[in-house]
Amino acid sequence: FAPRAGTCYQQVKQVLHAAVPDRLQGRERETGILRQFLREHVLGRRPGSLYVSGAPGTGKTACLSRVLLDCKDELAGSKTVVLNCMALGSPQSVFPALAQHLGLPMAPGRERIRSLEKHLTAQGPMVLLVLDELDQLESKGQDVLYTLFEWPQLPSSRLVLVGLANALDLTDRSLARLGAHPAGSPQLLHFPPYTKEQLTRILQERLGQVAGDPVLDSAALQFCARKVSAVSGDARKALDVCRRAVEVVELEVRGQTLLKPLPAGES
Numbered sequence: 001f002a003p004r005a006g007t008c009y010q011q012v013k014q015v016l017h018a019a020v021p022d023r024l025q026g027r028e029r030e031t032g033i034l035r036q037f038l039r040e041h042v043l044g045r046r047p048g049s050l051y052v053s054g055a056p057g058t059g060k061t062a063c064l065s066r067v068l069l070d071c072k073d074e075l076a077g078s079k080t081v082v083l084n085c086m087a088l089g090s091p092q093s094v095f096p097a098l099a100q101h102l103g104l105p106m107a108p109g110r111e112r113i114r115s116l117e118k119h120l121t122a123q124g125p126m127v128l129l130v131l132d133e134l135d136q137l138e139s140k141g142q143d144v145l146y147t148l149f150e151w152p153q154l155p156s157s158r159l160v161l162v163g164l165a166n167a168l169d170l171t172d173r174s175l176a177r178l179g180a181h182p183a184g185s186p187q188l189l190h191f192p193p194y195t196k197e198q199l200t201r202i203l204q205e206r207l208g209q210v211a212g213d214p215v216l217d218s219a220a221l222q223f224c225a226r227k228v229s230a231v232s233g234d235a236r237k238a239l240d241v242c243r244r245a246v247e248v249v250e251l252e253v254r255g256q257t258l259l260k261p262l263p264a265g266e267s
Contacts, residue, residue, distance in 0.1 A: 012210050013247065023066075024063055027059045031066065031067060034189070035067050038071055038074075038128070039074070042078050042128050048161075049160070049186035050189060053168045053188070055233065056166060057237055060191050063191075081129050081130070082130040085132065085133040086133040091137040091144040092144060094137060098129065104116065120154070121156045125158070126158050129159060129161050131164065133165070135166055135167050149186060194233040199225035203221045207242075215246060
């Protein structure tokens with residue numbers, strides 16, 4: 001750590017926030033698979049489903065957000081609905097939320113599901129439904145998850161479903177019945193925890209965006225990456241640890257500056 005001007009610490013803390021970067025380090029394969037899936041199904045007008053699994057902080061949401069941004073123009077002819085299931089009151093709430101996004105009139109329980117089915121099998125543009133935190137839709141009998149994952153398999157369906165969840169075995173555990181369909185279970189994509197090397201590259205790339213000498217020493221970055229990869233491989237955790245370290249130093253430097261007598265001639 002080298003004492004630096006105050007604004008430099010602000011910049012470093014800014015780049016260490018878990019925003020979606022232009023390029024995701026160590027996730028080139030997964031990004032390619034997501035892009036290929038959307039092109040094949042949404043642009044190719046082939047209904048289908050993809051189940052994306054991985055522990056928190058392994059880049060699932062960031063990757064998909066990046067791909068959706070990159071493919072925005074290509075997907076302009078279809079309707080994209082992104083729902084975070086964590087924000088829903090109950091598993092059943094996914095249906096009224098989706099109906100609202102699709103501009104369908106409000107209807108009670110079973111009728112609402114029928115009207116959604118009718119809408120998704122009628123003529124029209126492809127509908128891409130992204131469900132983040134999909135684990136939140138687990139319910140007794142798994143009727144909510146079954147209904148959603150069966151929709152792309154209905155005759156003349158125009159739904160492409162992408163579900164993101166932490167659990168690796170949600171489909172095996174909760175959606176075993178789907179395997180009996182001719183179209184089979186959803187395509188699976190797993191995001192493994194980040195390795196020490198990948199975490200180091202992520203931190204280096206973020207900090208490389210700040211001009212001047214590095215605020216965090218290379219050995220410190222590697223130490224942080226090694227510790228985080230051993231526990232969880234969670235990139236958000238690694239960014240967080242570095243951001244807190246910078247905050248500590250910033251406070252120390254600020255304290256020293258306040259206590260230091262000013263050289264003669266300086267106001």
